[in-house]
Amino acid sequence: MKLNSLILSTCALLLISTTFAQNRRGPNTPEGIVKPRLSDTVPVNIYADNWFKLYINGKLVAVDSIDFMPHNVISVDILPEYPMTIAVMAKDGGYAKTGLEYNNSNIGDGGFILKIGSDIVTDASWKAKNFFYGPIGGDKANPRVQHIDIPEDWYAINFDDSSWEQATEYSESAVRPRGTFAETDFDGAKFIWTGDLDLDNTIIFRKRVERPGWKPRWNVGER
Ligand SMILES: [Ca+2]
Ligand SMILES: [Ca+2]
Secondary structure, three states: OHHHHHHHHHHHHHHHHHHHHHHHHOOOOOOOOOOOOHHHOEEEEEEEOOEEEEEEOOEEEEEOOOOOOOOOEEEEEEOOOOOEEEEEEEEOOOOOOOOOEOOOOEOOOOOEEEEEOOOEEOOOOOEEEEOEEOOHHHOOOOOOOEEOOOOOOOOOOOOOOOOOEEOEEEOHHHHOOOOOHHHOOOOOOOEEEOOOOOOEOEEEEEEEEOOOOOOOOOOHHHO
């Protein structure tokens, strides 16, 4: 009995060990596809004053889960693919009809910062375009606004943003994020917006990151 049990246990252990070893290697499937590992992922940190949604290579990756306050950081992990087209819609708070916030009493300001992995960061090399301006001229007493239709395919890889302005960089003291997270989660990144941090309220940012010759370790059998 004891010997039989020992043999069965040993067999089970060998089976588990073999399976585990195969998983660690990232077993090649019959199609030759290698599974991604946790170590293939990179962290993404995003902060928007007040809200954002993020697309990478045409796919929705993250949405700010809190739409106005508090000012919060969203962190997700992604499997990077290059070339990488990043598209962000960022919204400052404020009513659609006035551009004002806090019961129509205040002209709020915006701000956006992002870091992917160790070296993809927001800065003036990003493209930016505003789609919601107001209150026009900063007139709080008689607030009027201008909305521009947002193209349906603004997050698509092939969307043409060549006519857009470059993003404007802002200092941390101008954006005034709550807390000191910018030094840690966003080292090397700049706060960006369009040219008007106060009156431009809905911004789309776009950036294409090239990594010539880059191949993912996973799915290599497909390429
Ligand atoms: Ca504003
Ligand atoms: Ca704001």
